[in-house]
């Protein structure tokens with residue numbers, strides 16, 4: 001694919017100043033001259049720009065070639081009826097691994113797939129989001145290489161984690177075979193990298209797991225200002241945060257306190273309002289909780305994704321229940337996908 005020559009100043013600087021930047025860090029990671037730095041969640045030009053155009057080409061906010069990417073992944077574009085993208089099969093699944101079940105967000109499908117892929121040499125690393133040592137629930141991009149690390153990174157942090165930065169770490173190993181876990185905006189960038197292709201990254205990527213995502217919240221707003229400040233909960237005492245109709249904050253004293261989504265909205269990142277993809281439509285596998293407790297709604301989209309899932313199932317590490325038993329979750333998937341897609345029109 002040919003890349004339009006354009007400088008960072010002419011393209012992405014405007015995206016940043018217009019507050020449209022998602023902070024995915026793809027431009028920073030892929031600048032061939034390493035002229036961009038990731039500063040306060042945004043790219044900053046700190047070196048020479050030769051207007052190669054790669055940063056603009058990759059940016060999910062500049063000119064995302066959505067239809068071309070669908071063709072690249074699935075061999076065709078999605079139809080208007082395919083509310084949440086192209087897929088092969090939907091399953092309601094959960095892990096059979098007790099240790100994962102204790103720390104995962106929903107059914108532990110993501111951590112189980114990564115674990116089985118690592119243990120069996122399908123991948124030698126996975127790009128996920130870990131937790132900062134200093135700030136509870138503050139997400140940090142992380143490259144994990146063994147099941148113990150996968151376990152440490154399980155669960156959801158609802159603030160933005162530029163996982164692309166960990167992908168850059170991963171591809172330094174020329175033998176890397178990586179899985180990438182991320183939000184829809186990040187999966188889109190990954191597919192764009194594969195399609196171009198940016199060979200170093202495309203070669204290292206084995207499969208992608210997309211997380212369904214309505215929006216992300218600023219850490220300073222949701223965690224520090226609201227949960228700590230307004231609700232008076234010491235963040236060190238928070239054991240889990242989940243969203244099931246409202247934001248549920250569980251603490252060490254086994255209490256669960258709720259924050260209405262209308263109240264939390266003030267802390268949502270404004271750029272997330274520009275996103276039109278709820279269910280990570282270009283991932284090999286998409287996962288979401290969708291109001292269920294202890295189960296992950298799992299969309300197997302590509303052959304690779306389906307094979308990975310079936311492999312874990314054959315090893316007895318994932319169990320499923322009929323999707324008909326969770327009609328509400330599927331209806332919610334359709335509703336949230338349509339809501340986001342409407343922004344495109």
Ligand SMILES: Cc1cc2nc3c(=O)[nH]c(=O)nc-3n(C[C@H](O)[C@H](O)[C@H](O)COP(=O)(O)OP(=O)(O)OC[C@H]3O[C@@H](n4cnc5c(N)ncnc54)[C@H](O)[C@@H]3O)c2cc1C
Pocket residue numbers: 103104105106107108109110111112128129130139153154155156157158159160161163181182183211212213214215216243287288289290291296297
């Ligand atoms: C910001 C955000 C918003 C979400 N919003 C929704 C929603 O509106 N509706 C819905 O149904 N599902 C949503 N999800 C997905 C849901 O929370 C679960 O991640 C998903 O159901 C998988 O659960 P699991 O138990 O299989 O995953 P687990 O086995 O617990 O694994 C979760 C994986 O996600 C990674 N991760 C955690 N936080 C982040 C982050 N901030 N960015 C990138 N990776 C991360 C972890 O490192 C881990 O590998 C959201 C996830 C995120 C990160």
